[in-house]
Amino acid sequence: MKREDIKIGIIRIEGTNCEQESYEAFKRLDSKPEFIHLKQLLKTDCSKDEQRNISDFQCLMIPGGFSSGDYIRAGAIFAARIKSKLGKDITDFINEGFPLFGVCNGFQVLTELGILPGIKHGLSKVPTACLHINDSDRFECRPTFLKHESKGSCVFTKTLKKDEIRMIPSAHAEGKLILSTDKPKKAVKDLSDNDQIVFRYVNEQGDYDEYPWNPNGSFNDIAGICNLEGNVFGMMPHPERVFYRHQHPDWTTTGLDKTEGDGRALFESVLEYIEKKF
Helix, strand or coil: CCCHHHHEEEEEEEECCCHHHHHHHHHCCCCCEEEHHHHHHCCCCCHHHCCCHHCCEEEEEEECEHHHCCCCCCCCCHHHHHHHHHHHHHHHHHHCCEEEECCCCCHHHHHHHHCCCCCCCCCCCCCCCECCCCCCCCCCECCCCEECCCCCCCCCCCCCCCCCCEEEEEECCCCCEEECCCHHHHHHHHHCCCCCEEEEEEEECCCCCCCCCCCCCCHHHHEEEEECCCCCCEECHHHHCCCHHHCCCCCHHCCCCCCCCCCCHHHHHHHHHHHHHH
């Protein structure tokens, strides 16, 4: 596909608040993003002209925010509404190789849907992971350093080098990834063996560390994971907030000798994947 023909669906509902930055990230790279309210996909309370199908797009993104006020659990209501009528459509979308990106609240939605961690193929009937309340028991908004752990499976980070460190800010209250309550080490090993661990929290020197470097207490410092096929990716930090270098908190001391921010590469990578595959 040509870059200018790639359609990106930015899915939102009440409480979504990071859709504009997500839209702009894709728009600046010459693709065709579109804001899509979930009602348009469900074909309720909207005109026929406003209705959309998941198959209209080559990539879907669920951005950050506090969808439905994060009642019950973060992302639970958003996920339930998707699963009730769009479960088959979204499964077909993923099986056809199209990418699905969830950031912060979007990551929470993907785990509630049972799409991630995706150690087995397909969408599970019940969640097999969750993003729990931060160990600090409060909202954490801070720069976070991420080490790229993927060996090449994730289509959103193929342009990044293994062990490369990126500064991507976090802003969440429920970001502690819990994979298994009885065998967490085995769950992490399975993800690692499958090359599904994409990012882990580190300190400025690139070493695994405790709070505040790991802002939520996520087991094994996991910040982002993908499914087995690598086309579904969820992460807690916000790459759309560091598209440009001047959005980094330290730009006044490090300078602006380069214009690209640390988050831009994720959007470029997935667009390159779509260009080559479809």
